[in-house]
Amino acid sequence: MSASIAVPFGSAPAGPPISPDTFNTIAGLAKTRAGIVLTPDKGYMLDTRLATILRRDNLPNLNALAQKLRGPGAEPLMKDVVEALTTNESSFFRDGKPFEHVARIVPALHAKRPPGQKIRIWSAACSTGQEAYSLAILLSELGLANRPFEIFGTDLSREVVERAREGLFTRFEVQRGLAVQRLVKHFAQEGAAFRIKPVLRAACRFEERNLLGEHRALGQFDLIFCRNVLIYFDMPTKAKVLGALAAQLAPDGALYLGGAETVMGLTDRLVPLPGERGVYGPVGKAG
Numbered sequence: 001m002s003a004s005i006a007v008p009f010g011s012a013p014a015g016p017p018i019s020p021d022t023f024n025t026i027a028g029l030a031k032t033r034a035g036i037v038l039t040p041d042k043g044y045m046l047d048t049r050l051a052t053i054l055r056r057d058n059l060p061n062l063n064a065l066a067q068k069l070r071g072p073g074a075e076p077l078m079k080d081v082v083e084a085l086t087t088n089e090s091s092f093f094r095d096g097k098p099f100e101h102v103a104r105i106v107p108a109l110h111a112k113r114p115p116g117q118k119i120r121i122w123s124a125a126c127s128t129g130q131e132a133y134s135l136a137i138l139l140s141e142l143g144l145a146n147r148p149f150e151i152f153g154t155d156l157s158r159e160v161v162e163r164a165r166e167g168l169f170t171r172f173e174v175q176r177g178l179a180v181q182r183l184v185k186h187f188a189q190e191g192a193a194f195r196i197k198p199v200l201r202a203a204c205r206f207e208e209r210n211l212l213g214e215h216r217a218l219g220q221f222d223l224i225f226c227r228n229v230l231i232y233f234d235m236p237t238k239a240k241v242l243g244a245l246a247a248q249l250a251p252d253g254a255l256y257l258g259g260a261e262t263v264m265g266l267t268d269r270l271v272p273l274p275g276e277r278g279v280y281g282p283v284g285k286a287g
């Protein structure tokens with residue numbers, strides 16, 4: 001590991017300053033395992049994000065953690081550290097517009113697809129499932145007669161995938177983006193929390209999956225949501241992921257990115273759909 005980065009890494013609560021080697025060990029792991037770029041100015045985050053692991057493993061500070069990561073048998077710890085460094089912020093119907101586009105494109109796909117063929121949507125980097133369940137709610141409300149649909153949510157983090165599978169959300173979470181009528185119609189209260197109703201939960205499947213991996217076996221999707229994750233990657237990683245997503249997208253399908261994300265300068269396999277923000281189609285697609 002290089003020790004060449006200058007100092008502003010913050011310091012562990014009761015320990016020595018984080019050494020450049022420590023920063024490089026942890027940042028290197030985030031980059032190689034998840035594609036996540038941590039720059040030295042984000043070093044302050046490490047204390048907070050990794051505090052639970054330090055306590056759990058009885059480690060006095062991040063330098064001790066990095067030493068353990070460099071030692072033998074560190075694979076499970078590496079996975080925990082990378083997961084702890086992910087940002088899992090999400091909300092129902094996040095940013096509104098993409099879901100308005102889905103409400104327009106899905107009836108058109110329904111009209112084109114043979115009867116009985118599933119409409120398949122991939123929520124790639126789904127976090128705790130709000131995006132996937134928003135899509136399930138939306139599709140159920142579109143009332144597409146006898147049209148089966150499948151929503152496939154994937155994320156690198158085991159913990160958020162487990163939470164997504166549960167479909168159980170706090171009051172705070174359901175208050176973020178979910179209209180009261182939808183809450184009443186599609187969720188059942190369980191104590192202080194709210195669980196998505198079984199029919200919608202059954203339409204969603206969740207799996208641990210790294211976006212940096214191989215996705216060909218997943219088959220083709222009509223729509224792919226990959227929102228608010230590319231922002232953490234460098235350009236070559238964004239380009240690689242976008243290329244892999246384009247390969248899984250139906251010729252008349254659409255890819256949805258976050259507000260701060262684009263395909264421009266990264267791939268020639270996807271183009272912005274005219275008049276839409278953050279919605280992309282495979283090259284050659286008409287309108």
Ligand SMILES: C[S@@+](CC[C@H](N)C(=O)[O-])C[C@H]1O[C@@H](n2cnc3c(N)ncnc32)[C@H](O)[C@@H]1O
Pocket residue numbers: 033034035036086087088089090091094124125126127128131154155156157160209210211212226227228229232258
């Ligand atoms: C900010 S959340 C976005 C959630 C949702 N897409 C949204 O827009 O609300 C980013 C998610 O990306 C996941 N993530 C980060 N790197 C990943 C990778 N290499 N492969 C799969 N998921 C990743 C994180 O675990 C996190 O849950």
